[in-house]
Amino acid sequence: MSKLLHLELLKEGKVLLAFSGGVDSTALFHLLLEDNIAFDIAHVNYHTRVSSNAEEESAMALATQYNLQCHTHSCRLGGANFEHRAREERYRFFGYLMKKYGYTYLLTAHQLNDRLEWLMMQMCRGSGLPEMLGIRSHDRREGVEILRPLLEWDRESIEAYLHTHNIPHHIDESNTDERYTRNAFRHRYSTPMMREYRDAIRRSFRYLEEDNGSLIEPMDFxxxxxxxxxxxxxxxxxxxxxxxxxxxxxxxxxxxxxxxxxxxxxxxxxxxxxxxxxxxxxxxxxxxxxxxxxxxxxxxxxxxxxxxxxxxxxxxxxxxxxxxxxxxxxxxxxxxxx
Known part of the structure; x- marks a missing residue:
C-alpha cells in the first residue's frame, strides 16, 4: 500500500489529525508530510499510563520539528466504561478545535485491522450492515467531517512502513490486554485472518461500503x-x-x-x-x-x-x-x- 484515501479532499484547506503517537497515527503523520498535506495535530492525555506525559511531550516536539500546531487536552476520567467516555471527551475536544480554527476535516488513523475487528464485534452483537460498517472512510459526527485515509492499510503494512523509514513511535502496552474485547478479537481472530486474506478483505469492505451507500438513505436532522x-x-x-x-x-x-x-x-x-x-x-x-x-x-x-x-x-x-x-x-x- 502506498496511497492514502481521499487525497483530493485532504488538499482542500487545512486538516486536523487526531494524534496519539502510536503506530497508526505516527504513520499517517509522515504520510501526510510526504503528500504535502497541510495539517495540524491534536493530542489527548488521559493520564492512564506512566508514559502518558512522555507521549504528550513527544507529540508537541514532533509538531515543532515540522512547524505544525499541536493542540493538547489533559483529562482524568475515573469510573466505569472508560473507552466510551474517553471517546466522547476527545470528540468534544476535536469538535471545539474544528470550529475555532476552521479545519476542513478531522483525520483519524483507523486502519483495515480496526475495521475488521469492529465488524466481527458487531456481528457477534447481532448488528446489521450499517452498524458493522461503523468505521467508514468518510463520515460525519456532530457536524464534523471525518476522513480515515489509512482505512485500506493493514497493520502489518503500517508497521513495515515505519520500520523501513526508521520512524520512532510509542507502543500502547494496553493493546496486549485481552480483558478489552477488541484486543481479544484482534489476537484470536482478525490478525490471523488479515495475514491470509488481506486483499480479499480490503475488496469486501469496498463493496460493502458501496452497498451500504445504496441501501441506506441519509437522514439529515x-x-x-x-x-x-x-x-x-x-x-x-x-x-x-x-x-x-x-x-x-x-x-x-x-x-x-x-x-x-x-x-x-x-x-x-x-x-x-x-x-x-x-x-x-x-x-x-x-x-x-x-x-x-x-x-x-x-x-x-x-x-x-x-x-x-x-x-x-x-x-x-x-x-x-x-x-x-x-x-x-x-x-x-x-x-x-x-
Whole structure:
C-alpha cells in the first residue's frame, strides 16, 4: 500500500489529525508530510499510563520539528466504561478545535485491522450492515467531517512502513490486554485472518461500503435549540439508522429494544427524557415534558396537525418549534388576540 484515501479532499484547506503517537497515527503523520498535506495535530492525555506525559511531550516536539500546531487536552476520567467516555471527551475536544480554527476535516488513523475487528464485534452483537460498517472512510459526527485515509492499510503494512523509514513511535502496552474485547478479537481472530486474506478483505469492505451507500438513505436532522427534525427516508431501516446515529452523536446508544420499537412508528420515549415522534413525512425529537397544562386552543391545533401527545408538552413551551411544524405542514401561523 502506498496511497492514502481521499487525497483530493485532504488538499482542500487545512486538516486536523487526531494524534496519539502510536503506530497508526505516527504513520499517517509522515504520510501526510510526504503528500504535502497541510495539517495540524491534536493530542489527548488521559493520564492512564506512566508514559502518558512522555507521549504528550513527544507529540508537541514532533509538531515543532515540522512547524505544525499541536493542540493538547489533559483529562482524568475515573469510573466505569472508560473507552466510551474517553471517546466522547476527545470528540468534544476535536469538535471545539474544528470550529475555532476552521479545519476542513478531522483525520483519524483507523486502519483495515480496526475495521475488521469492529465488524466481527458487531456481528457477534447481532448488528446489521450499517452498524458493522461503523468505521467508514468518510463520515460525519456532530457536524464534523471525518476522513480515515489509512482505512485500506493493514497493520502489518503500517508497521513495515515505519520500520523501513526508521520512524520512532510509542507502543500502547494496553493493546496486549485481552480483558478489552477488541484486543481479544484482534489476537484470536482478525490478525490471523488479515495475514491470509488481506486483499480479499480490503475488496469486501469496498463493496460493502458501496452497498451500504445504496441501501441506506441519509437522514439529515435540523436542530433548533433542543428541538430536532428530519424528513423521513423511504425505508424503515434507513429511518432507524438515522435516529440511532442522531442519538449516538449525542453520546447515547439505543438499545436493541429501542430500535425494534422505532420500526413501528408513532411516539417513543428514549432514556426516559427524550421523545421521538415519527409521523408520515417527518421525525421530531425533543425533550419529554410531562404534566404540562395546555390551553384548549393549543390542544385542538395539535389534534388537527396530528401531533403526538407526548411531544405536545414541549411544543407548548416552544413557539419556535411549533412554528417549524406549522411551516412543514404548510399551515399558516394562527392570529393572536391580546
Amino acid at each position: 435540523t436542530t433548533i435549540n433542543t428541538f430536532a427534525y428530519a424528513q423521513n427516508p423511504r425505508n424503515i431501516r434507513s429511518l432507524v439508522v438515522g435516529i440511532d446515529t442522531f442519538f449516538k452523536n449525542r453520546g447515547y446508544l439505543l438499545s436493541q429494544h429501542d430500535k425494534e420499537t422505532l420500526k413501528r412508528g408513532g411516539e417513543h420515549i428514549i432514556a426516559r427524557h427524550t421523545v421521538v415522534s415519527i409521523e408520515g413525512n417527518y421525525t421530531f425529537i425533543a425533550p419529554y415534558e410531562r404534566n404540562v397544562i395546555m390551553d384548549k386552543g393549543f390542544r385542538e391545533e395539535c389534534r388537527k396537525l396530528k401531533m403526538g401527545a407526548k411531544l405536545r408538552g414541549y411544543l407548548y413551551g416552544s413557539p419556535e418549534a411549533m412554528g417549524v411544524i406549522r411551516q412543514l405542514k404548510d399551515v399558516p401561523t394562527p392570529l393572536r388576540f391580546d
